[in-house]
Amino acid sequence: xxxSGQDGNMTLARLREILAAYGASPRRxxxxxxxxxxxxxxxxxxxxxxxxxxxxxxxxxxxxxxxxPSPELxxxxxxxxxxxxxxxxxxxxxxxLIDSYAAIAFRPAALPAAVVLATLVGLTVGxxxxxxxxxxxxxxxxxxxxxxxxxxxxELFGTEATAAQDTDVDADLWAGNVPLAEPDGAGTLDDFPTx
Amino acid sequence: xxxxxxxxxxxxxxxxxxxxxEKLLGRIQAGDRSAWPALVDRHLGAVFGYAYRVLGxxxxxxxxxxxxxLRLMAKAKTWRKDGARLRTWLYRVAVNLSIxxxxxxxxxxxxxxxxxxxxGHDEAGMVRGLDCSKALRRALDGLGEHQRQALLLVHxxxxxxxxxxxxxxxxxxxxxxxxxxxxxALRRDLSPVIAELIGEQ
Numbered sequence: 001x002x003x004s005g006q007d008g009n010m011t012l013a014r015l016r017e018i019l020a021a022y023g024a025s026p027r028r029x030x031x032x033x034x035x036x037x038x039x040x041x042x043x044x045x046x047x048x049x050x051x052x053x054x055x056x057x058x059x060x061x062x063x064x065x066x067x068x069p070s071p072e073l074x075x076x077x078x079x080x081x082x083x084x085x086x087x088x089x090x091x092x093x094x095x096x097l098i099d100s101y102a103a104i105a106f107r108p109a110a111l112p113a114a115v116v117l118a119t120l121v122g123l124t125v126g127x128x129x130x131x132x133x134x135x136x137x138x139x140x141x142x143x144x145x146x147x148x149x150x151x152x153x154x155e156l157f158g159t160e161a162t163a164a165q166d167t168d169v170d171a172d173l174w175a176g177n178v179p180l181a182e183p184d185g186a187g188t189l190d191d192f193p194t195x
Numbered sequence: 196x197x198x199x200x201x202x203x204x205x206x207x208x209x210x211x212x213x214x215x216x217e218k219l220l221g222r223i224q225a226g227d228r229s230a231w232p233a234l235v236d237r238h239l240g241a242v243f244g245y246a247y248r249v250l251g252x253x254x255x256x257x258x259x260x261x262x263x264x265l266r267l268m269a270k271a272k273t274w275r276k277d278g279a280r281l282r283t284w285l286y287r288v289a290v291n292l293s294i295x296x297x298x299x300x301x302x303x304x305x306x307x308x309x310x311x312x313x314x315g316h317d318e319a320g321m322v323r324g325l326d327c328s329k330a331l332r333r334a335l336d337g338l339g340e341h342q343r344q345a346l347l348l349v350h351x352x353x354x355x356x357x358x359x360x361x362x363x364x365x366x367x368x369x370x371x372x373x374x375x376x377x378x379x380a381l382r383r384d385l386s387p388v389i390a391e392l393i394g395e396q
Contacts, residue, residue: 021374022356028349030356030367056389057382061350064331066244073257074239077264082223082231082271 010036015047024055216281220274231271235264238282241352242289248347249293251332255300259292279361286352286362290344297340327388334384342377345370 015037022028029037041047214222214233222230242263247256266288267281274281335343341363348359349370360370382389 017371017375020378021371023350023378028353056393057378057385058350059392060327060331060385060388061381064328066247066351067253069239069243069257069260070253073243073261074235077235077239077261078232080231080265080268082228082268 010040012040012044012047012050015040016050019050019054023058023061024051025058220271220281223271224274231268234267238285239264242285245286245289245347245352246293246296248335248351249343250297250300251336252300255296259289259296262292263289280358283354283358283362286348286354290348290362294340294344327392330385330388334381337384338377338380342373342380345373346377346381349374 010033014033018029018033018037022030026034026038041051214230216234216237219230219234219237223234239260243256243260246259246263247253250256250259263285267285270284335346338346344363345359348354348362349356354362356367356370360367363370365373
């Protein structure tokens with residue numbers, strides 16, 4: 001594809017390509033090249049001859065007007081109950097909230113403010129939510145999940161498991177041999193709060 | 196009093212036509228029934244015309260147009276302005292539906308095209324006009340599907356190169372290539388008609 005010049009000047013070769021693809025009418029030409037093409041046209045006899053040649057096919061194409069749809073078709077479509085398909089109040093409200101958030105959050109200048117706001121909301125919600133045994137997970141829960149050193153947990157928290165049992169469970173757990181649900185119904189690992 | 200009523204109607208009518216597609220969709224989403232016919236009237240003729248040129252059959256083209264607007268009705272409730280223009284979306288649907296319909300049509304049905312309205316007044320002129328239209332439609336039918344779609348969207352439906360390439364999901368360069376091939380084939384197939392028209396002039 002021969003491009004027009006960097007300075008916006010149109011070449012005769014590029015104009016011929018435009019005519020070959022879009023025809024003789026400038027309104028169908030690419031908008032970013034239209035002015036340059038018309039400028040070339042004004043000063044070039046060869047360009048005007050090329051346009052006249054392209055216009056002959058346009059003339060034939062334009063001799064075939066499409067018929068109109070029947071009034072019955074328009075009537076049928078008019079009668080569709082468009083309001084039955086209208087969204088509910090909550091859908092519109094939700095869309096408004098998303099649009100408003102997007103309008104604020106995706107502005108570069110508002111990004112730091114959005115991050116601070118999101119952090120504050122996260123901390124507030126996190127501290128406000130009730131948690132069994134306090135605001136943070138209790139040490140035994142943490143230690144069970146992270147597998148503390150055998151024996152220490154017995155001493156500190158009075159669990160009945162021995163160091164040897166703990167070690168066995170460790171090995172099985174990491175090998176994937178231990179089901180997540182405890183057989184005695186004591187709960188699952190999923191019951192532990194997320195840290 | 197009567198004059199006042201007529202004036203109001205005309206203002207409403209002007210307002211309906213002044214509203215953009217997006218405004219009309221917004222009114223539909225707000226439950227305004229009057230926005231729907233305005234939206235349909237704005238686009239139905241062109242969508243039908245496009246489908247007719249692809250299919251060459253009035254009833255099939257009406258089916259495509261109706262299905263296109265049914266889909267618009269379903270889409271209207273969740274339409275969000277995310278860069279796509281309604282007109283572009285409508286034609287994307289119409290293009291796909293027309294291609295589907297055309298595949299289902301029995302072979303040969305495209306040549307059974309109804310005669311178009313007579314463009315001339317004298318009998319000889321009418322015959323020439325019909326010959327020209329028939330030759331054109333046969334030539335258009337002879338194009339490859341991709342080339343025909345490109346030509347219809349740009350030449351007959353008035354889409355810019357960027358809009359047409361967005362509808363067809365191709366680059367503007369690919370669109371230009373399809374257009375050039377389509378016009379080259381048409382010029383070849385229609386050379387007798389073109390020569391006759393030049394002779395008339």
